Amino acid sequence: MQKEIWPGGALLAPVPPALVSCGSLEAPAVLTVGWTGIVNTRPPRTYVSIRPERNSYPIIKERGEFVINLPTARLARAVDLCGCRSGRQVDKFALAHLTPSPASAVTAPLIEECPVSLECRVFQSIPLGSHEMFLADILAVQVDAALLDEAGRLCLEKADLLAYAHGGYFALGKQLGSFGYSVRKKKKRQPKR
């Protein structure tokens, strides 16, 4: 494979194009964030990196709470809109047909139309240059009950989650395997009679 060497750039993909909601149920705000990820499993911890110029920045900085909402493929247009427009100019909830709804562990609202929401409380923030990273505990998770099977297990593959890669919004495609499949022992076939 012939490689080209470029200067450093933010070329990680795919990332979750998360709808991050903050503020309160009475004065909600929302923005799209590609710079998010899990940073720790036990306790569950995450981050979002946000430019100080964004309308939501002082809200999260002051209140120390936000919700990461995972969008579905059918919300692609709403996700793009919440990344391109500012809450200072327009009512993004109305424009994108999104509904703020009460969370359980934080005063920040979640977004009703998203099948998974992570309720987060900031424990540390680090200015890194263009963005400030807000590190947060995930205090509670809300999931769409329609995604649970009879045993109560979450079947997230049914959620049709949205992915973002280098400027493009993508649906998730074919499932190619599941964690551990490469090392699982194959069942022996029944011998032919």
Add this chain to the structure above:
Amino acid sequence: MQKEIWPGGALLAPVPPALVSCGSLEAPAVLTVGWTGIVNTRPPRTYVSIRPERNSYPIIKERGEFVINLPTARLARAVDLCGCRSGRQVDKFALAHLTPSPASAVTAPLIEECPVSLECRVFQSIPLGSHEMFLADILAVQVDAALLDEAGRLCLEKADLLAYAHGGYFALGKQLGSFGYSVRKKKKRQPKR
């Protein structure tokens, strides 16, 4: 939408199931990491969170360098294997048919079979519980020259990148839009004659 409220959990998806390489060309190591993301755009900065029990942890801790390699859908089995097996027991490069190759800005090797590699140098590490977060500058990026168009632009949608969501490996599916498409003015149609 009926929601269930659960305790906090690491339920963010999709994430990039990155092959993280470290060590040296002579003594390379590789592990699969779902806990990665961009934390800053200018300068470009990223992180990986790694459990101290992993074979690669002391290598990255000591050398302060690693490479994030983005795998394609056809590398799904290799990615799973590098997440399930330890370099203490097996030669993961041989077992997964991966080739360590020289990077440009760090002594850690990159993985030849991956179309995008981010060469990273740690500037801070933060123990967060089960994992330690290594924050790093992205010093250089290597991309497969076959993914560039005639103008030299990267067409990452041709790379067939792999995504990971809640225990499943997925190909990226249909492209639904591109950044800004929800707010772009539509071109006026030519009137019919």
